[in-house]
Amino acid sequence: MCDALRVTRFAFMKLKNIQTRSEVVTSIRAWFDAKGFTEVHTPRLVGLPGQEPHLEPFWMEVQEQGGTQKTQNVALITSPEYAMKRLLAEGMEKIYDVGPCFRNGEPWDGSHDPEFLMLEWYQKSISLSELMDQTEEMVRGVAERMRIAPSALSRSWRRMTVAEAFREYLDMDLESMLEDFDEDEFFKLFLTHIEPKLSKNQPTFLYRYPVQLASLAKPCDDDPRFAERVELYIGGLEIANGFEELTDEDEQRRRFLEEQKTRKESGKKTWPLDESFLSALPKMGPTAGIAFGVDRLVMVFTGSKSINDVIPFSARERFSNEMKD
Amino acid sequence: MSSPSEIKKGIVIKHNNDLWVVSEFQHINPGKGAAFVRTKMKNVKNGKSLDQTYKVSENIDIVPMEYRSMQYLFHDTTGHTFMDTHTYDQIVMADAEVGDDAKYLSEGLGVIVAMYDGRPVALQLPKKLTFKIIETEPAVKGDTASGNVSKEAKVDAGFVVHVPIFINQGDSVVVNTDTGAYVERA
Structure with missing residues (x-):
């Protein structure tokens, strides 16, 4: 069978999806611009990337022409969070950023790509519940503007706390786990019995996470064992992760040092804390924000099972020369 | 470990x-x-x-398992019978052991059977198999605009697979037996 025909068929599916992806990005920008947000373009290359114990930044070297300093190690961001929070501390009120983020060491099985398109936005003085309203309104707005009605969005959106999910799917009291919290045990239960059972046809917000699982989120006022963190699932895919942000510099420093310790203990690279980020936190004031996977939203909109169907070239394809060695 | x-x-x-x-x-x-x-x-x-x-x-x-090349023979009340292509031994796997993979089996199909302690424990199908589409709706203009890029199609083996809208009745398609998903037109 001739190769030309095969290429044409590849192009048919792919080009449709890539066009949809472009319309999604345009529609996201239109929605935020209409709501009075400012798009910011934060740096992709930074000296001190996020230090989450389970995310791996890509490292490279930077050098100034004729510079007398020796080359310096810099990293590609895993999320624009630090830079955006510093802009909020400088006085910006409502900001969003759409751009690629980079994470190394992720599975290339169709759920991740080492370079993915992330939308992140922040607004001062809104609550987690208002952030959920906003997220729902934005996704609906984008679908409406594109005049599509994916089945994953057909039913009314659901909001449940993580404790409610444990009760509903496991008949278990989450509070009994909090005393001597074991993160691995939590994830095993969650990934085996809760996440796969979340409805594919009903977008679901899970919120109020155990405080140990919310490094940059503010503890809940009524119960500091939980934090103001939310995750959004659409069509069974984890789409977004948001917080009512932690603004306490000392508490943030304590959590960062703990994360750094976890990295060290598992033999991972560590680097100094970002002091300019830490000192900006108190100036930022009460804020909520969320990181949102654009590629995954495109998967929902196009009914694609793999991220490789919505990006031009898959990781395996792009890096195939290196892999043959 | x-x-x-x-x-x-x-x-x-x-x-x-x-x-x-x-x-x-x-x-x-x-x-x-x-x-x-x-x-x-x-x-x-x-x-x-x-x-x-x-x-x-x-x-x-x-x-660790012993992997043997087998050929699928037939299905009866005892289950699915396979024949070792080297020794010509016949083995039977119960319906429950074969599970959903049974829909891909046709007479003469080459498979790998994982054996443990002389007993078949798992079936490994070729990763890609080709089937003929015997029933599907023709594509409707406007499908792609409304976000529909796939449709259901019934294959000669009797199961249903989601295919892109340009696939027609009578076409042969390659199916991934791990996921049950359409791969390409054969």
Whole structure:
């Protein structure tokens, strides 16, 4: 069978999806611009990337022409969070950023790509519940503007706390786990019995996470064992992760040092804390924000099972020369 | 001991002193948590299903199997009969052991059967198989505009697969037997 025909068929599916992806990005920008947000373009290359114990930044070297300093190690961001929070501390009120983020060491099985398109936005003085309203309104707005009605969005959106999910799917009291919290045990239960059972046809917000699982989120006022963190699932895919942000510099420093310790203990690279980020936190004031996977939203909109169907070239394809060695 | 990152469909894991065949698996990186592998496993003895999630950094016991090339012969009340292509021995796998994979079996199909202790425990199909479409709606103009890029199609083996809208009745298509998904026009 001739190769030309095969290429044409590849192009048919792919080009449709890539066009949809472009319309999604345009529609996201239109929605935020209409709501009075400012798009910011934060740096992709930074000296001190996020230090989450389970995310791996890509490292490279930077050098100034004729510079007398020796080359310096810099990293590609895993999320624009630090830079955006510093802009909020400088006085910006409502900001969003759409751009690629980079994470190394992720599975290339169709759920991740080492370079993915992330939308992140922040607004001062809104609550987690208002952030959920906003997220729902934005996704609906984008679908409406594109005049599509994916089945994953057909039913009314659901909001449940993580404790409610444990009760509903496991008949278990989450509070009994909090005393001597074991993160691995939590994830095993969650990934085996809760996440796969979340409805594919009903977008679901899970919120109020155990405080140990919310490094940059503010503890809940009524119960500091939980934090103001939310995750959004659409069509069974984890789409977004948001917080009512932690603004306490000392508490943030304590959590960062703990994360750094976890990295060290598992033999991972560590680097100094970002002091300019830490000192900006108190100036930022009460804020909520969320990181949102654009590629995954495109998967929902196009009914694609793999991220490789919505990006031009898959990781395996792009890096195939290196892999043959 | 092995790492959960070696988990694949069809491998056998010793878990709580029982043997379990992996029927589905998925790598998960929650980002805010460590890397995990979510698996669905079937008990070799009683066919019972178990959902189990492993942390990538933990140790698991993957049991080495003897893999034999076999040819599918027929189905009857005892189950599915296969023949070893070297020794011509015949073995029978019960319906519960073959499970959903039965829909891909046709007379003469070459497969790999994983044997443990002289007994068949798992079936490995060719990753890609070709089937003929016997029933599907023709594409309707405007489908792609409304977001429909796929449709249902029935194949000669009797099951339904989601295909792109340009596929017509009478076309042959390649199906991924791991996922049941359409791969390309044959």
